[in-house]
Amino acid sequence: MLQISVRHFEKTTILDVSGDIDLASSPELRKALLRELRERRTPRVVLNLNGVHYTDSSGVASLVEGLKASREVGSRLVLFGLNSAVREVLQLSKLLRVFEIADSEEQAVAS
Amino acid sequence: MSGGSLLLRMELRSNPESLCVVRNTTGELTQTLGFPEAECRAVVLAVDEALTNIIRHAYQGRTEQPIEATFRRIQVARDGLQQPALEIVLEDRGMTVDREKLCGRKLEDVRPGGLGLHFIRESMDTVEFRRKWGRNQLRMV
Numbered sequence: 001m002l003q004i005s006v007r008h009f010e011k012t013t014i015l016d017v018s019g020d021i022d023l024a025s026s027p028e029l030r031k032a033l034l035r036e037l038r039e040r041r042t043p044r045v046v047l048n049l050n051g052v053h054y055t056d057s058s059g060v061a062s063l064v065e066g067l068k069a070s071r072e073v074g075s076r077l078v079l080f081g082l083n084s085a086v087r088e089v090l091q092l093s094k095l096l097r098v099f100e101i102a103d104s105e106e107q108a109v110a111s
Numbered sequence: 112m113s114g115g116s117l118l119l120r121m122e123l124r125s126n127p128e129s130l131c132v133v134r135n136t137t138g139e140l141t142q143t144l145g146f147p148e149a150e151c152r153a154v155v156l157a158v159d160e161a162l163t164n165i166i167r168h169a170y171q172g173r174t175e176q177p178i179e180a181t182f183r184r185i186q187v188a189r190d191g192l193q194q195p196a197l198e199i200v201l202e203d204r205g206m207t208v209d210r211e212k213l214c215g216r217k218l219e220d221v222r223p224g225g226l227g228l229h230f231i232r233e234s235m236d237t238v239e240f241r242r243k244w245g246r247n248q249l250r251m252v
Contacts, residue, residue, distance in 0.1 A: 024127035
């Protein structure tokens with residue numbers, strides 16, 4: 001089961017995600033990302049993936065959709081906390097360099 | 112389809128909620144068989160993506176449709192020697208899926224979707240599709 005909690009700051013929103021991202025749960029991630037980017041127009045959305053131990057291609061698709069939305073509205077989408085499973089899947093998708101990836105929350109917020 | 116020794120057979124329904132159960136079971140099985148951690152993750156990803164394709168494309172999102180997953184220990188020829196391998200066969204009774212559509216996109220083309228079959232092919236040594244007696248069969252080794 002996927003859990004997403006949201007922390008709002010002045011120009012940044014941090015989404016703390018935990019659980020597996022798959023066909024069943026990826027729509028929830030997509031919805032949360034698009035709400036922040038398209039509806040709230042948050043200048044910077046940070047995705048904390050520390051609690052995510054698995055993602056499939058539908059999770060990657062949600063991230064890509066979030067990235068596209070961020071580019072459309074002139075926001076930034078920053079990821080951090082990628083464990084080896086998530087990193088491998090992004091690597092397999094040749095998307096590791098496409099996303100802005102920080103080493104920590106501090107770096108993600110400060111960058 | 113090979114004989115081999117049966118390790119596990121699961122009768123599933125095409126419900127996305129069941130994917131986490133299959134992932135956990137596949138992970139436990141591959142660990143028990145002694146696969147390295149990275150290969151365990153690769154096999155889990157391949158099975159999950161294959162089931163996702165069945166649910167989305169063969170059954171077009173309809174839940175409660177039957178899927179059978181069979182895991183066997185087989186021998187394959189590799190470098191002139193017979194080596195043990197894990198064979199996974201997934202069967203469904205959904206519509207025949209146009210493989211061209213599943214092949215998805217070029218990786219350089221950054222857009223959502225079209226990655227599932229790429230992940231399966233990258234994760235497994237052998238990936239074979241066939242249609243037999245009204246069923247789709249996907250064999251992965």
